[in-house]
Structures are given as structure tokens and as C-alpha cells.
Amino acid sequence: MANPTAAMLVIGDEILSGRTRDTNTHYLAGELTKHGIRLGEVRVVPDERAAIIAAARALSGAYDHVFTSGGIGPTHDDITAECIAAAFDAPIDIREDAHALLRAHYDANGQELNAARLRMARIPEGARLIDNPISAAPGFVLGNVHVMAGVPVIFEAMVASVLPGLTGGPPILSQSLRIDRGEGEIAGPLAALAEDFPDLSIGSYPFMKGAIHGTRIVIRGTQAARIDAAMIRLAALAPEATA
Amino acid sequence: MANPTAAMLVIGDEILSGRTRDTNTHYLAGELTKHGIRLGEVRVVPDERAAIIAAARALSGAYDHVFTSGGIGPTHDDITAECIAAAFDAPIDIREDAHALLRAHYDANGQELNAARLRMARIPEGARLIDNPISAAPGFVLGNVHVMAGVPVIFEAMVASVLPGLTGGPPILSQSLRIDRGEGEIAGPLAALAEDFPDLSIGSYPFMKGAIHGTRIVIRGTQAARIDAAMIRLAALAPEATA
Numbered sequence: 132m133a134n135p136t137a138a139m140l141v142i143g144d145e146i147l148s149g150r151t152r153d154t155n156t157h158y159l160a161g162e163l164t165k166h167g168i169r170l171g172e173v174r175v176v177p178d179e180r181a182a183i184i185a186a187a188r189a190l191s192g193a194y195d196h197v198f199t200s201g202g203i204g205p206t207h208d209d210i211t212a213e214c215i216a217a218a219f220d221a222p223i224d225i226r227e228d229a230h231a232l233l234r235a236h237y238d239a240n241g242q243e244l245n246a247a248r249l250r251m252a253r254i255p256e257g258a259r260l261i262d263n264p265i266s267a268a269p270g271f272v273l274g275n276v277h278v279m280a281g282v283p284v285i286f287e288a289m290v291a292s293v294l295p296g297l298t299g300g301p302p303i304l305s306q307s308l309r310i311d312r313g314e315g316e317i318a319g320p321l322a323a324l325a326e327d328f329p330d331l332s333i334g335s336y337p338f339m340k341g342a343i344h345g346t347r348i349v350i351r352g353t354q355a356a357r358i359d360a361a362m363i364r365l366a367a368l369a370p371e372a373t374a
Numbered sequence: 375m376a377n378p379t380a381a382m383l384v385i386g387d388e389i390l391s392g393r394t395r396d397t398n399t400h401y402l403a404g405e406l407t408k409h410g411i412r413l414g415e416v417r418v419v420p421d422e423r424a425a426i427i428a429a430a431r432a433l434s435g436a437y438d439h440v441f442t443s444g445g446i447g448p449t450h451d452d453i454t455a456e457c458i459a460a461a462f463d464a465p466i467d468i469r470e471d472a473h474a475l476l477r478a479h480y481d482a483n484g485q486e487l488n489a490a491r492l493r494m495a496r497i498p499e500g501a502r503l504i505d506n507p508i509s510a511a512p513g514f515v516l517g518n519v520h521v522m523a524g525v526p527v528i529f530e531a532m533v534a535s536v537l538p539g540l541t542g543g544p545p546i547l548s549q550s551l552r553i554d555r556g557e558g559e560i561a562g563p564l565a566a567l568a569e570d571f572p573d574l575s576i577g578s579y580p581f582m583k584g585a586i587h588g589t590r591i592v593i594r595g596t597q598a599a600r601i602d603a604a605m606i607r608l609a610a611l612a613p614e615a616t617a
Binding site for chain 2: 145148150151152153156158159160161162164170172173174178182208209245246247265266303321325332333334335337351
């Protein structure tokens with residue numbers, strides 16, 4: 132059985148200007164790998180309607196699942212919900228279930244559910260809500276696109292609530308070996324190893340630690356026995372290596 | 375004068391699996407902003423030929439400059455150079471200038487310039503080399519695509535050597551204001567402000583600090599007087615705010 136595939140779409144001028152460091156992608160990547168879903172692509176686009184719609188359509192068509200981050204708050208630059216609706220040609224309006232969630236939240240906090248906040252109850256027709264345990268305003272799933280908040284603590288809570296409902300593939304396993312030699316010295320036999328194990332992904336990552344120019348080799352796949360077999364051959368190439 | 379645009383293409387399975395956190399994008403974003411170039415899009419793709427070629431072509435056609443990161447080392451999974459050559463239909467082979475750089479480096483270090491390392495001297499026809507002051511293996515510029523290393527210290531050195539040669543636009547200036555209220559409370563007047571200053575980018579970023587749900591407003595543009603005028607209106611909306 133093949134692993135399902137996913138793409139991440141990060142929406143926000145603040146990432147592209149260098150003001151904010153995106154941490155949601157790295158979090159999602161790790162969670163998807165644990166769940167047996169392969170993250171195949173990431174895109175970051177600005178808060179611009181045409182860019183969001185085009186990216187959402189392209190990724191939705193090419194991957195099993197899409198996850199978006201950012202642009203679902205109450206301010207004028209939060210346009211993700213309406214863009215995802217447009218990408219699927221779905222009508223969007225204030226929906227009673229989302230409205231009720233917000234009303235309960237703001238009532239409990241003694242705050243006003245004003246017109247701006249009410250924008251966060253606009254949900255495309257046919258979408259399913261994603262729970263927001265932090266600040267109530269829900270995300271949603273429309274087609275294969277999961278629309279989630281940009282604030283990391285909320286994004287992470289939404290991922291945690293969504294992932295168990297998705298069918299994962301076989302867990303993606305990995306083993307790694309640190310070799311304190313430059314990758315150029317082991318590249319030849321490593322290429323031969325990769326050719327003999329086409330079912331595995333064999334990555335080579337150089338590192339510098341003081342005077343040491345070393346290499347970490349990471350072998351990934353879904354069959355433990357195959358990874359073991361490749362690791363035995365790898366270890367023979369570099370008897371001095373450490374796990 | 376409009377600001378030139380750029381895109382970033384990150385190449386590497388290790389980013390998509392969650393093993394490695396990409397830091398090059400955030401670095402490049404900040405440097406481009408200082409230089410007056412707008413980063414319009416980021417893509418992360420795996421070490422797969424078709425994905426790299428398609429992304430390089432799409433971004434090269436849509437933006438003034440493209441910067442890639444990763445996949446130019448000596449191992450079997452380093453396929454960026456040949457993919458960028460293919461994206462431009464350019465032949466690629468070992469080039470004497472790159473060969474000489476590598477020979478001098480490995481001679482000086484008493485290491486062998488073996489077949490794997492020699493792969494790093496393969497440069498597409500018509501490309502200009504980018505200096506690598508750390509480990510010699512050069513990057514290159516082909517068309518509007520700047521091909522650079524994934525190791526952050528080398529990527530950053532290459533950006534530093536490349537950026538001064540690119541025509542920047544007017545510097546992108548920004549001012550920001552911290553308001554200790556949820557963004558929903560100021561969203562209405564903020565939308566009106568954004569409408570009155572269509573030449574500025576006005577971003578609203580919620581934050582949580584202990585019990586405080588606050589908002590940082592960031593106003594960006596290229597005309598200092600316009601930003602000042604918008605900041606004065608913004609400050610009037612939130613007299614308790616801090617810079």
C-alpha cells in the first residue's frame with residue numbers, strides 16, 4: 132500500500148517579508164511522517180486573492196490532502212476562507228454552527244461579537260468545521276483542503292484534531308548513521324547502495340562541527356527489514372561510524 | 375519604480391520529512407527585503423527530477439529572480455544542477471573553471487578530487503559561477519535562477535556575494551505598533567485605514583503572551599511620509615499602544 136500524499140500552503144506576507152519565521156511547516160512535516168503521510172510540496176504565498184486561489188487549486192489537484200496555515204482571523208488581511216471557497220466555486224456566508232461557537236466564546240469572555248469577529252463565522256457551503264480549543268474561531272475542511280490558523284499553538288491543536296481522522300499509510304521508518312568524513316569520500320559506494328535499494332530513500336547530509344566535515348546518512352522506507360539490510364551494507368562502508 | 379520580485383525554491387527530502395528545519399528561506403526573506411526586492415513565493419520540493427524542473431520553470435517565468443537552496447553536493451541525491459540545466463534546455467558537463475576551483479581546494483587539503491567530488495564541477499553552459507568561500511564547490515546563475523548550497527553557512531555566504539549585483543528597488547520600510555487588545559476589537563477601523571492607504575501593506579498579527587491577547591500591526595511601504603501618516607491615524611485608534 133502506498134503512502135498518501137500531502138501539501139502545505141502557508142499564507143502570509145509576514146513570512147515572505149522575513150518578519151516572521153514559519154514554524155508550522157516543520158511541525159506538520161514531522162506529524163505527517165509519523166502518520167505515514169508523505170509531505171510532497173510546500174508553498175508560501177502572500178495575502179493576495181489570485182495567488183491563494185491558484186495555489187490551492189494546483190495543490191488540491193496534485194495531492195491527497197492539503198493543509199493551509201494563516202489568514203483566517205478577523206482583520207482585512209484575513210482572506211483565506213473566501214479564497215478557498217472561490218477555489219472550489221463554493222458559496223460562503225456566516226454559518227450558524229460557527230456563529231454559535233463564537234457567540235459562546237465571546238459571551239463567556241464578556242467581549243463583543245462585533246462585525247469583524249463575525250467574519251470568522253463565514254464558512255464555505257459543504258465544509259466541515261475544525262475545532263479550535265484556544266480561541267474558538269474554527270478552521271474547516273472543504274474537499275481535500277484543511278484550512279487552519281497561522282498562530283502556531285492553534286495550528287498545532289488543529290493538526291492534532293484532524294490527523295487521527297485521516298487514513299495514514301504504513302509508518303515511514305528511518306535509521307541514520309553519522310560518518311565523520313566528507314560526503315565526497317563515500318559518495319561512490321553510497322550511490323551503488325541507493326541503486327541496489329530503489330525502494331528506500333537514502334539521503335546524505337553534510338555537516339560541519341568545528342574542524343570535522345562529516346556526513347549524516349538517513350535511510351527511510353516502510354519495510355524495516357529492508358532498512359536493516361541497507362544499514363548493514365552502509366556500516367560496512369564506514370566501520371568507524373556512529374549511530 | 376516598482377520593486378523587483380523573487381521566488382525561493384528549497385530542494386530536499388529532509389525538509390519535507392521534518393528531519394531538518396529550513397532556515398535559508400527566513401534568512402533570504404530578510405536580506406531581500408533590506409535590498410528592496412519582494413519575495414513573492416516560496417516552494418519546497420523533494421529530490422525528484424520532475425518536481426525540480428517544473429518548479430524551476432514556473433518560478434523562473436513568474437518572478438524576476440529565483441534562488442534555489444540544496445542539492446548541489448557530491449552524492450547521488452544531489453541532482454539540482456542537472457535539473458536546472460534541463461529546465462533551461464542547457465547542456466551540462468564538467469567545466470574547467472569549476473574544476474580548477476575544486477582541484478585547488480582538495481589539493482590544499484590533501485584530499486582526493488574523486489569522481490563524486492568532480493560532479494560538483496558540472497556547470498550548465500552559459501552559467502556564471504557563484505563563489506563558495508567555505509568549501510569551494512561553486513553555485514551558479516543560469517538565466518534568472520541562482521543555484522546555491524543548502525548548508526546554511528554556505529547559502530548565506532552565497533547570498534551575500536550575489537545580492538549586491540542585483541538591482542534592488544526602493545527600500546521596503548516598515549513601522550509597527552503593539553496593541554494589547556485582540557485584533558477583533560480594532561479590525562473595523564483597521565480595514566478603513568487599509569482602504570485609505572492602498573499603497574501600503576497593513577498587516578495585523580495576533581499574539582498571546584500569558585493572559586494578554588494582543589495584536590501587532592505592521593505597516594510596510596516604500597514612502598516614509600505615507601507610512602508616518604498611516605501610523606498617526608493608527609496611534610489615534612489605540613492611544614494605549616506601544617511601539
